[in-house]
């Protein structure tokens with residue numbers, strides 16, 4: 026079976042390539058970064074350089090494929106709407122059109138549970154609880170629109186995954202940011218950091234993607250994916266910093282004050298069209314202030330998904346890599 030993986034040059038994509046290769050699939054890795062692509066290429070993996078916002082690139086790359094994993098995206102909390110729209114919405118439309126033209130039956134689309142984001146604690150959120158719209162930031166808005174495009178193209182057998190807070194070796198966003206902010210000023214905490222977070226080892230997300238390609242039941246369905254180990258934010262941070270051997274510092278902040286700061290920063294950055302991410306956004310504050318855990322019962326029951334790596338193992342792996350580099 027031949028599988029095209031978009032976003033293969035990114036954090037998750039590399040693990041997907043590895044998971045599929047190990048399971049015996051022929052993988053075509055797709056991305057713009059030629060250097061990383063060349064490193065991925067080898068036994069059972071071919072690299073095709075391309076940009077999925079260009080229909081011709083994805084049409085050519087997907088010719089002869091049996092399935093596509095669409096993990097490529099503009100995955101960040103700040104930026105211009107035009108960029109999110111082009112990459113995450115038009116890009117997904119192009120992938121769908123390529124699947125249709127090349128008669129590719131199965132598509133696994135990587136969405137995000139950030140679409141559930143709201144100013145309240147949310148425990149054991151189920152897939153069906155997703156809002157129709159959420160304009161907290163452009164990333165969320167674009168992911169919801171991309172999901173809609175997938176639903177509209179009924180002739181493609183698609184599966185949507187919403188994996189929460191990926192971490193692992195190669196992560197360039199969540200853990201490196203926390204380590205950096207800890208070193209610089211300390212990690213901001215609200216209410217003692219007792220909010221529940223529901224993070225996921227990247228290896229487990231790659232597993233869920235493979236299961237989504239293989240399961241007949243999954244067609245037309247959407248699944249939350251986590252490690253199923255909700256824990257207080259502060260406990261995760263304590264464990265991480267203990268493992269990497271760096272003392273952790275916390276900043277106790279007033280939420281209402283910080284919310285005012287974030288709102289003002291967002292307004293200024295929007296008016297002056299500053300693409301650099303503000304120090305705080307409303308979305309990052311929601312992440313720090315409110316509990317959010319997801320129900321993964323559906324993935325367990327229908328995909329037979331069981332996380333293969335625990336959070337403790339994932340943190341230990343990350344720390345070992347961190348100490349040696």
Ligand SMILES: NC(=O)c1ccc[n+]([C@@H]2O[C@H](COP(=O)([O-])OP(=O)(O)OC[C@H]3O[C@@H](n4cnc5c(N)ncnc54)[C@H](OP(=O)(O)O)[C@@H]3O)[C@@H](O)[C@H]2O)c1
Nearest residue numbers: 032034035036037056057058076077096097098100137191
């Ligand atoms: N990280 C998380 O915590 C998280 C959580 C939930 C969902 N997700 C979703 O999971 C997926 C993977 O995320 P990630 O963390 O691995 O992000 P990432 O490291 O930024 O990887 C995304 C990749 O997409 C590729 N890409 C972007 N625009 C492209 C284009 N126009 N044409 C071709 N390739 C393009 C980039 O490839 P090049 O570098 O080669 O350009 C990039 O390497 C995304 O869909 C993201 O929204 C991530």
